[in-house]
Amino acid sequence: MRKTKITLMACALVFAIVNSALALDFVTIGSGGVGGTYYPLGGSMAEILNNAKIDVKATSRATSASRENCRLLARDAVQIGMVMGSTLWQAYTGTEAFEKDGKLDLYILMNMYAAPQHIVTTGRTGIKTFEDLRGKRVSVGAPGGGDQVLTNLILAAAGWDPEKDIKREQLTQPEGATALVDGNIDAVFWNFAAPGSAVLEVAAVRDVVLIPIPEDVVKKVCEANPFLFSYTIDKNVYNQAEDCLTVADGNFLVVNGKMKEDLSYRLVKTIVENREAFKKVTTQAEHFNPKEASVGIIRFASGAVKYFKEQGFDTLK
Numbered sequence: 001m002r003k004t005k006i007t008l009m010a011c012a013l014v015f016a017i018v019n020s021a022l023a024l025d026f027v028t029i030g031s032g033g034v035g036g037t038y039y040p041l042g043g044s045m046a047e048i049l050n051n052a053k054i055d056v057k058a059t060s061r062a063t064s065a066s067r068e069n070c071r072l073l074a075r076d077a078v079q080i081g082m083v084m085g086s087t088l089w090q091a092y093t094g095t096e097a098f099e100k101d102g103k104l105d106l107y108i109l110m111n112m113y114a115a116p117q118h119i120v121t122t123g124r125t126g127i128k129t130f131e132d133l134r135g136k137r138v139s140v141g142a143p144g145g146g147d148q149v150l151t152n153l154i155l156a157a158a159g160w161d162p163e164k165d166i167k168r169e170q171l172t173q174p175e176g177a178t179a180l181v182d183g184n185i186d187a188v189f190w191n192f193a194a195p196g197s198a199v200l201e202v203a204a205v206r207d208v209v210l211i212p213i214p215e216d217v218v219k220k221v222c223e224a225n226p227f228l229f230s231y232t233i234d235k236n237v238y239n240q241a242e243d244c245l246t247v248a249d250g251n252f253l254v255v256n257g258k259m260k261e262d263l264s265y266r267l268v269k270t271i272v273e274n275r276e277a278f279k280k281v282t283t284q285a286e287h288f289n290p291k292e293a294s295v296g297i298i299r300f301a302s303g304a305v306k307y308f309k310e311q312g313f314d315t316l317k
Helices: 002-023 038-051 066-074 085-093 146-157 173-182 197-203 215-224 261-272 283-287 302-310
Strands: 025-030 056-061 080-084 106-122 137-139 167-169 187-191 208-210 229-233 244-256
Touching (some): 025 038, 025 261, 038 261, 056 261, 066 080, 066 106, 106 146, 106 197, 106 229, 173 187, 261 302
Parallel strands (some): 137 167, 137 187
Antiparallel strands (some): 106 208
């Protein structure tokens, strides 16, 4: 009788453990490489989801970032991926780097933060407007890098030829910062989240001036490249006299079409409502708010649509 009772208790315990495990949703987050923002953010995200008591067991996986994350999502090898907007657009439309993959079944969970294009000069150059850049020594970014890709799109929208209308240099961000400080170039095009360390480095020894992009150029480049959007760098970010109009690429949390509405709802709600905790990892977490997080370039997961609507925001493209 005693053995039977112990056996029944053991079976009940095993049954409870199995049921508890079955009730959990297992989520792997595809982040990025060690040293980038994505990697520590992925680890922090997993920790917060695990401690939120929302029946989610999360782990973070180091990857080579955007392109790999899109392909891992498509295979359901990860359930959340951190992806730049330009890469997401290619994966969603099955173009350029994803031409052989075809269109991937991807959805936005939330917009994490923007990476605006910075056009930076110093007070001693006398450059104040976009048109003033014509004929000047300008770094468009390193060959093949994201800075240069976006720079070329902007110049094309303005009708400029980078080989004729400016004295083109192709410098990395550290090289560009040094050259700008030393006066060896007049301006640089950089793409990163604001505030950018390269701008702050220059500002430590020179009067930094941000050059706005004309409204018509912003409109043209965004219409031609739907993954880009209009963005204003607040004047207080770099202690400027006025706000600066530019364009931005985005950084998104992305899921695939297999994710259930209830799970995507719990995930986005937990991440957005714990943004203060994420600020310990990156200052960009201040953008983890419903107004900014609901701005996208493709469709949103149904649970995200539901959550943002509850907060008073329609998901925007």
